Amino acid sequence: MLRLLFIFVFALPLAAAEPVKVAIYDHSSGSAKAPPNLKRILGEKEGFATERFQPADFTPEKLKGVRVIVVPGGSGSLQAKKLGDAGRAAIRQFVKDGGGYVGICAGSYLATTDYEWSLGILNAKVVDRAHWARGTGTVTLDFKPDGRTLLKHSDAAVGVYYGQGPLLAPGDKKGDGIPEPYEALAIYKTEIAEKGAPKGVMPGTTAIARGSFGKGKVICFSPHPEVSQGPNHLILNGVKWAAGQ
Numbered sequence: 001m002l003r004l005l006f007i008f009v010f011a012l013p014l015a016a017a018e019p020v021k022v023a024i025y026d027h028s029s030g031s032a033k034a035p036p037n038l039k040r041i042l043g044e045k046e047g048f049a050t051e052r053f054q055p056a057d058f059t060p061e062k063l064k065g066v067r068v069i070v071v072p073g074g075s076g077s078l079q080a081k082k083l084g085d086a087g088r089a090a091i092r093q094f095v096k097d098g099g100g101y102v103g104i105c106a107g108s109y110l111a112t113t114d115y116e117w118s119l120g121i122l123n124a125k126v127v128d129r130a131h132w133a134r135g136t137g138t139v140t141l142d143f144k145p146d147g148r149t150l151l152k153h154s155d156a157a158v159g160v161y162y163g164q165g166p167l168l169a170p171g172d173k174k175g176d177g178i179p180e181p182y183e184a185l186a187i188y189k190t191e192i193a194e195k196g197a198p199k200g201v202m203p204g205t206t207a208i209a210r211g212s213f214g215k216g217k218v219i220c221f222s223p224h225p226e227v228s229q230g231p232n233h234l235i236l237n238g239v240k241w242a243a244g245q
Contacts, residue, residue: 071107100242
């Protein structure tokens with residue numbers, strides 16, 4: 001009898017793991033391209049459950065159960081304006097309490113400590129702010145060893161679409177509420193210097209950074225690995241890291 005009970009118990013199927021809930025910021029009426037791309041990358045097979053959050057949804061109540069917030073491209077200042085003081089405070093507290101934050105392009109501008117409207121969850125400043133609209137196109141990133149490991153990228157370099165994201169450098173702000181210095185996972189090897197932007201500024205600046213804020217994890221992508229040509233696995237593994245996986 002005991003033997004039969006033992007076989008029966010161990011033959012029971014294992015309970016499915018609870019999917020990781022991801023809130024994707026989107027203040028558009030459905031026209032934004034990034035949310036569908038992110039939903040495709042962060043699918044059920046990968047263990048995620050994604051939901052589109054409008055600015056008004058970023059409240060402590062609605063963020064309950066969310067593990068990671070992803071803020072994609074657009075305009076960082078407009079995102080900040082749409083969120084308002086209450087929305088930005090809710091995101092800061094969410095990360096401080098242990099949530100994950102993933103910024104892409106505009107979402108990385110939003111994460112820095114460099115603007116009065118920034119979230120201040122990544123101790124980074126933006127290089128050459130005057131020429132933020134420096135053009136778009138494919139650039140090459142050089143990965144640091146930790147970047148290759150964390151993002152599961154086999155090569156030392158990769159081409160990725162750039163859409164006027166921030167050229168990041170370590171921030172110099174200190175004090176209560178200021179995060180510790182970030183770690184560069186990848187830097188820009190090549191550059192785009194159009195519309196009057198000076199040449200020689202972009203190479204060597206941080207393209208992908210990770211850091212912590214309170215108990216939470218922050219990872220910011222200056223370029224756009226979420227676009228259809230990818231490499232999408234950078235976003236997938238970045239979100240997994242931010243979720244504590």
